[in-house]
Amino acid sequence: MAPKVLVSDKLSETAVQIFRDRGIDVDFQPDLGKDKDKLAEVIGQYDGLAIRSATKVTEKILAAADNLKVIARAGIGTDNIDKDAASKKGVIVMNTPFGNMITTAEHAIAMMFAVARQIPEASASTHAGKWEKSKFMGTELTNKTLGVIGAGNIGGIVCDRARGLKMKVIAYDPFLGEEKADQMGVEKVELDDLLARADFITLHVPFTDATANILSRENLAKTKKGVRIINCARGGLVDEEALAEMLQSGHVAGAAFDVFAVEPAKENALFNLPNVVCTPHLGAATTEAQENVALQVAEQMSSYLLTGAVENALNMPSVTAEEAKVMGPWLKLASHLGSFVGQMADEPIQAINILYDGVASELNLNALNCGLVAGIMKKANPDVNMVSAPVVARERGIQISTTNQDKSGTFDGYIKVTVVTDKRERSVAGTVFSDGKPRFIQIKGINIDAEIGAHMLYTTNEDVPGIIGALGRTMGEFGVNIANFTLGRSEAGGEAIALLYVDEPTPAEARAKLAETGLFTQIKPLQFDVA
Structure with a gap:
């Protein structure tokens, strides 16, 4: 469908x-x-x-x-x-x-011109039949210092356009490196320095806890007398009441706002003040x-x-269509690994440690992490997915760490996950074979080669004779067909494991019969989404 x-x-x-x-x-x-x-x-x-x-x-x-x-x-x-x-x-x-970067940047430049030359007021006056040429004395942009708060996508375009206008551009952006600033032809400065030096200030940051009220009353007081302020980014970045007072006192010479703390803005402290240009959130409003x-x-x-390609997502790592094709089997493996340790963990998980080796370490690890954590969380919440899993893990205080390394073994690459509880650690590793099918290759440090099926049975035991026979007889007695049977041991006579891929879930009666033999230290039915 x-x-x-x-x-x-x-x-x-x-x-x-x-x-x-x-x-x-x-x-x-x-x-x-x-x-x-x-x-x-x-x-x-x-x-x-x-x-x-x-x-x-x-x-x-x-x-x-x-x-x-x-x-x-x-x-x-x-x-x-x-x-x-x-x-x-x-x-x-x-x-x-x-899609609207250029449009928004152009609007900021237009607003800067409008407030510098008092164009809206002059237009209204002329339409009214007045000829107040001496009243509207403006200021040039050439050789003025433009302070750009936020030099990302839109802010970067504003910087480029402003340099074309022969302005000196200084920028405050914690994420802007010196090398990138040099490439852009701007001077990277701290916020206080920008406030003290800029003739014009334009904001191009999102509204976050860090940027809310970034031009507070205190910071507005640090600005150069005669400064003009442009905001085409987000409402709430500027203390509008404080700005209105400074416009009336003359400390701020002008302002141009396309966005407001409350929208739609039917009333605002900035409205009807001289040399304040306001537009109704038109930054992206071009055809x-x-x-x-x-x-x-x-x-x-x-x-x-x-x-399955994810682009420009705000709550999940982006995955290109090309990555989705390559990563499909690895994402499935990550989910299976997470599901295995999630089903095995009977105590609250405190930490998840993930190791990516070889070719696996070259993939989109953020996406793989999400898939793996989702696999773990599904035991507690079957509706969890790659988007919600990190949220669920964070809410439960689970620490997640990731390590990647060059190829270190027989396989071109593998993923190993270890979950830590207050009582023990559990680990499982897997890889993707050339046929694109995920395999388990190690459980609890014991090497295996296990195909993954929808229904599986995991057992642990001391390495003694009779294990295969007990499993085979019991599965046969209860009509459970074994599609694949994998064994592994730490050493002769040491700890051993068996992983059975079966065609249907192992009945509780069959598991009880196995337990009665006294051969097994653990008997655990597992289920995996292999669709």
């Missing part, structure tokens, strides 16, 4: 057609997102949800989204999606961070940008639902 996607906001017909062309069953209802009750009523039918800003994906909506696998936002901001609730539900949240992000949403969602 084809995946089913709901488009609940206004996306272009071209984007909707992309879904159809890719074989997706798309339901285009561009006004449905405004009706939260109706959305909650129908969302359970869909595998994917494509939105803009009008649809609010709340915890209530997600609670009803029993089949939902992915939400994709046409644009950058995902404030209208409860990402924590989505992650716990196991739903991937995607955005399209690159080109709206079309670009819509097309990206359709392509990203289709690729994920059809191939």
Whole structure:
């Protein structure tokens, strides 16, 4: 059955057609997102949800989204999606961070010109039949210092455009390296230095705990007298009340805001102040940008639902279509390894240690980690998946560590996972053979070569005669067919293990009969999702 996607906001017909062309069953209802009750009523039918800003994906909506696998936002901001609730539900949240970069950067530059030359006020005055040429004395951008807070994708474009305007560009961004700053032709500075030196300040950061109110009253007081401030990024980055006071006092010469702490902004401290330019969140509002992000949403969602490729996800590692093809067997192996130790652990898990060797260490380890942790967590929560598993593990205080190393043994690569409880450690290792099938190659340090089936039986015992016979007779007596039988031991007469791949679950009566022999120290039925 084809995946089913709901488009609940206004996306272009071209984007909707992309879904159809890719074989997706798309339901285009561009006004449905405004009706939260109706959305909650129908969302359970869909595998994917494509939105803009009008649809609010709340915890209530997600609670009803029993089949939902992915939400994709046409644009950058995902404030209208409860990402924590989505992650716990196991739903991937995607955005399209690159489709409107140029548009937003151009809007910031336009706003900078507008406030520097008082263009809106001059336009209104002239339309009113006045000719107040001397009233609107502006300032040039050439040779002025532009302080850019956040030099990522959009901020980087602003830096490039500003250098073309012959401005001196300084940037504050904790993630900007000196080498990258040199390549961009900007000077990397600390925030206090930027505040003291900049003639213009423009913000290009997301709204996070670290950036909230980054231009606070205290920081605004550190700015150069006559500074002009532009915010086309996110509301809540600037103390609007404090800025309004400084505009009225003359410390700040002008401001240009496209975003506000509360939107839609019907009233605001900045409104109706002289030399303040305001626009209604138009940063991404160009024909080109709206079309670009819509097309990206359709392509990203289709690729994920059809191939497993994950692009621009906010709560899961990205996996390209090419990676998905190569990593498929390794992701399956990671899930099986996690499932094995998860089913074996009877006490609360304190730590998960993962080792990647050889070719496995060259893959997308973040994605493999998610798959492996999901396998472990499924014992406690069968509904967990690659998205929700890290959240569940974090909530339980489980420490996860990853090590990767060059090829160190017989196999081109392998994965080994060790779980630590307050009583013991359990480990299992596996690899992917050339036929693309995952295998277990080591359990508790004992080498084996075991094919993985949906139903398995794991036993441990002292290495003595009669084990194979006891297992074979008992399985036969209860009508359980053995598809594959693997043995391993630490040394002659030492600890030994057996792993049976059986065609159906081993009945409790069969396990009890095995226990009665006194030969086995552990008898554990296992199940794996091999579909």
